[in-house]
Amino acid sequence: MSEGKTPEPTLVTWHQAEVQRARGAVLWFTGLSGSGKSTIANAVDQRLHQLERASFVLDGDNVRLGLNPSYERLLPDYGDDFARRFGLGFGVLDRQENVRRIGAVAELFCSAGLIAITAFISPFREDRDRVRRQIEANGAPGDFLEIYVQTPLEVCQARDPKGLYRQALRGEIKNFTGIDSPYEEPLNPEITLKTAEASVEDLAQQVVGYLKACGKT
């Protein structure tokens, strides 16, 4: 970069020296609120860590605070105009954008060679399929694994770990998946986890076994 005779060729050479990494994968957990997505996702993350396979969980805790904040969260630092324009709520378009961005970040982690693990309800088939198409287009089929956490609605409601079903049934939360907004089951998920029939340990092992079988660990 010093101003010698041929700065441009030097630049070009270095651009060609970009690191070539083996792609990781995206484990896209989907299921009702309270179905066990985060619990199993974290158990898978733990197993992969023990296997020294780099991975990372994207979930509500780290995404709604940073990547996809609400109006209220943006307001103090960015002001009203900005927060109105970019704050994410729970309307139809907002939810699409929420899933789209999570997919884009999962894709970046996959490009970096990690196993990206997402744990969001992501109730709509079209949204999930769009993420799949994008990730497969940048990589290959097999990079995106849809994992359906199949827990009956009545079990999720009885469990209700955050009290959200109770609030939704009282009408205090609108458009709540399973109550007054639909959940579209995956048609051809790579993995279905029947949570009523196995322990968390076994379910996590089922996912890790699948990854091993396709050479992703």
Next chain:
Amino acid sequence: MSEGKTPEPTLVTWHQAEVQRARGAVLWFTGLSGSGKSTIANAVDQRLHQLERASFVLDGDNVRLGLNPSYERLLPDYGDDFARRFGLGFGVLDRQENVRRIGAVAELFCSAGLIAITAFISPFREDRDRVRRQIEANGAPGDFLEIYVQTPLEVCQARDPKGLYRQALRGEIKNFTGIDSPYEEPLNPEITLKTAEASVEDLAQQVVGYLKACGKT
């Protein structure tokens, strides 16, 4: 997760089993268009890869296509309403949001233990400082390194690798940093790279040496 006597404690136990990772760092390159940010960023990435230190470059190529797409890019898949609401242009608020999201993703990579390397003009001090505050708040001082790629404007203009300065001078691009939009130099960057005085190899080594000295490699 099977319906036994004490499903809740099992969930809690598994939530506590979240992987504790050492944080990585964020190398935030800033400088004029054509200053050499991407070139040096990729050289640093390459060195870290050789040292077997996990890292990843976020730059225009992988961010404008996925995480932060324009109206035009969103339109075919998402339709007009969605693309109007969420497509990012080059207005003041759009640029703020662009930097904000990149900062949030860099933070996620840092949480995952990687060295996240960003290479964007990011001309405004306030935007960079906000990212610094967020990353340090979630981690510690030292997690965010501002790296000023100090190349004189006339050198960048003479180099003009993408022909952008020529377009801006003809008025075909508006709000172009250094032409009709300001670049605010960092006041206290952790590292300043004087590109007129050293080779790309030496500059990359300067960054990696700094990381070694603070125990980040």
